[in-house]
Amino acid sequence: MKAVYVTGPNTNEWVEVDRPAVGPHDVLLKIKACGICGSDAMYSQIGGIPPRQGATPLGHEPAAEVAEVGADVDGLAVGDHVVIDTMAFTDGLLGSGGAQGALSEYVVVRDAEPGRQLKVIPKDIPWEVAALNEPMAVALHAVNRTEPRPGDKVVIFGAGPIGLGALLGYRRRGASHIVVVDLIPSRLEKALQIGADAVINSADEDVAARLVELHGDGSSMMVRGVRSGTDIFLDAAGAPVIPATVAGIAKQGATLGIVAVHKKPVELDFGSILTTELTIVFAMGYPTEIFEVTEDIIENWQKYALIISDKLPFDRALDALALAQTPGAADKVVVTFE
Template sequence: MRSVRVTGPDRVEWVEVDPPVAGPRDVLLAMRACGICGSDAFYTHVGGIPPRQGATPLGHEPAAEVVEVGSQVTGLQVGDHVVVDTMRLRDGLLGSGGAQGALSEYVLVEDAAPGVQLRVIPEHIPWEVAALNEPMAVAHHAVRRSGAAEGDTAAVFGAGPIGLGAVLSLKSLGVGHVVVADVQPSRLEKALAVGADAVVRSDEEDVVARLRELHGEATDALGHAGKAGTDVYLDAAGVPAVVQDALRAAKHRAVLCIPAVHKEPVPVDFAQVLAAEVDIRLAMGYPSEIFEVTDAIIEHWERYARIISHTLPFERALEALTLAATPGAADKVVVTF
């Protein structure tokens, strides 16, 4: 079968490999869609992920159809449409250093069990939307880590897929007012379409001043004014200016949650923010949220579909990777099979 793999630094190619064979406790999946993630470009740039450096299979945002079920597997049947917990496969993280990747024709789930590695979804959910399950789980975990609650105010920096997913999760929790900041007008329009209450063009406006207007004036623990009334900040952009703006705006005991991958160290003067007692939290992956977000996608799949900007067939997967890695060229790229 064909598989897209990193074969060296800044080199990704088609590779012919033997298709996996299902045993009595396994399920064989035919890939039907796979989203492209920013980390795919990172994996390619560094030449793969040890111990598979130089031969890393790509693709960790899958939607698939069950095509073979082992004799000892219960609760799954041929023809089921499924989403996958890519962190629970026995042979490693799917598409993130494990033995398999979802940018392949088939993926084998060993010791398969519904609710563990796989979740069956209704057949009317488009494959490309189902493939959003993994990145939306990342966003949902970040929102959970932030502690955002009903009636809070929040600011999301970055209106890419994770930022938009965070907006959807924040609003589902009853967060009262969500502001999204980005530099691309098209992304801000999309943020409003999925439920943001207001947007800020961060390359043209003073984000902190706008947050004070939208969320009210606040102080730090010592009564220093000039802070925003925002309860939760979420960095889905991964640029130093976001962290600095959030800390500059943060009121007493505001929360800054960072799911974004920062490629360079971020300078922070903690003496300047000490009086705010800011709670800085990191969020990675989805320890328990992968199938929680599935319910939201099933109920509101049309809203989630707005996140996708491009769909390309599997034959153009290499082009899809390039498109997704080109700044400003696309929002969310999904490969369909």
């Protein structure tokens, strides 16, 4: 069968591999869709992940159909539609340094346990939307790390897939007003379609002044100046200016969550931040959220579908990887196997 591998620095190629054999405790999955992640570009740039440097299978945002069930596996049937915990494979992280990747026709789940690696979903959920389950779990973990309370006012920097997923996550947790900040008008329009209460184009608007207008004046005796009444800020963009911007406009007791990858050190003036008692938290992966987010996707799949910008067939998977790596060319690319 065909699969996509990183075979060297900045080199992705088709590789012919054997279809996995299925034992009595295993489940064979026919991959039906797989999203392209920013980390796929990083894996490509460095030539793969040790110990499989030069031969790393790609694809860690899959949705699949059960193709074969081992004799000793209960709770799954051929034809079931499933989403997958790619971190629960016994042969390594699926598509992130493990023995298998989801940019291939089939994947085998060794020692399969329904509810641990796999969750069955309704068959009316489009495959490309089901493939959002993994990145949306990342977004939900970022939401959970900021510990939102019903009625909180939230600002999300970055209207990419994680930022938009966080928008849906904060709405689910009862946020009263959500603002999305970005530089690209089409992304801001999509944020409004998905449910943002307001958007700010930081290229031509004064973010601080606009947030005071939207979330009220958060200044106090201890924290003076232009301060927003925002309760939670989430950095889903990774622009170096964002943490300092938040520190300069946050009210006392606000929270800043960082889910974006910052590729360079960020400088913060702790002296000026001290009086704000700003809480800064970081979020990575999805310790508990991989199937927690699934129910919301099932209930609101039409909104999640808006996050997808491009769908390419499996025979164009290399083009999909290149498209996703091109700045400004696409927001969320999903490979489909129909």
